Amino acid sequence: MRIAIIIGATRRESTSAKLSAYIADIMRKEGHEATLFDLREKPLPLYNDDDEEIHPNTAELMDTVLHADAVVLSTPEYHGSLTGVLKNALDYLGKDQFNDKAVLPVSSAGGAVGVSSLTQMQTIVRNMHGVNSPEWISIGGAQRQFQADGTPESQDVRNRVERTVLYFLKFAAKQRA
Ligand SMILES: Cc1cc2nc3c(=O)[nH]c(=O)nc-3n(C[C@H](O)[C@H](O)[C@H](O)COP(=O)(O)O)c2cc1C
Structure with missing residues (x-):
């Protein structure tokens, strides 16, 4: 499968960007094509319905x-x-791009779990006719440490992320079928 990973972070040392790269690695090892679209590297203009270009x-x-x-x-x-x-x-995307596709929300939070951002992304996905994965990934507080090679420091985080990504790949394949 082809999987698009959109990173909505702007910091150079962003932990959500590092987590996304780690997720992409797991997907590639499973034989999938994962494309990272990093909004820090490729910023978009503010959405304006009047823009013609x-x-x-x-x-x-x-x-x-x-x-x-x-x-x-x-x-x-x-x-x-x-x-x-x-x-x-x-805001640039919608039903044309998301219709019936499986979507995995991922967040990095200062607090323990980023439940609010995860549920808000799920609300947006529903409105774009995407299909929310029942599982999500959140790292928070002290779990946001990464080794130089991009691997999460915590074995617990590595296990949790891998388990959820494997689950999501199966869920996405069923949705695609
Ligand atoms: C403007 C701003 C608002 C934030 N609000 C919250 C918040 O509501 N809850 C929370 O747990 N952390 C909050 N944080 C902390 C970030 O979620 C946390 O540092 C996160 O890991 C940053 O992700 P990044 O490493 O990808 O930049 C906030 C940080 C900033 C800069």
Whole structure:
């Protein structure tokens, strides 16, 4: 399967970006094609329905998600929600890109669990006619440590992320069928 991973973080040392790269590695080891779309590297203009021209980064995002079989949405938790950059990116997308596709929400939070950003992403996914994975991935507080090679420090986090990604791949394959 082709999986698009949209990273809604802006910090250079972003832990949600590191977690997304780790998720992509697991997917690739399972034989899937995982494409990271990092909104820090490829920023989008603020969505405006009046704009007639499509920015090249926006066109690339729309194309990446359109041709994906499944999608991962990854965000830091900001004020109990997803980041503005991720919400802005999702405003360019909709049913055309998400219809019936499995979507995995991922968050990194200062607190223990980023439940608010995860549930808010699920609300948006539902409105874009995507299909929410019953499992999600959240790291918080002291769990946000990564080794130099991008592997999470905590064995517990590594186990949890791997288990959830494998579950999501099966869920996405069923959804695709
Ligand atoms: C503007 C802002 C708002 C934040 N709001 C929350 C919050 O509501 N709950 C929380 O647990 N952490 C909050 N944090 C902390 C971030 O979620 C946390 O540092 C996260 O790991 C950052 O992700 P990143 O490493 O990908 O940038 C906030 C941070 C910023 C900058």
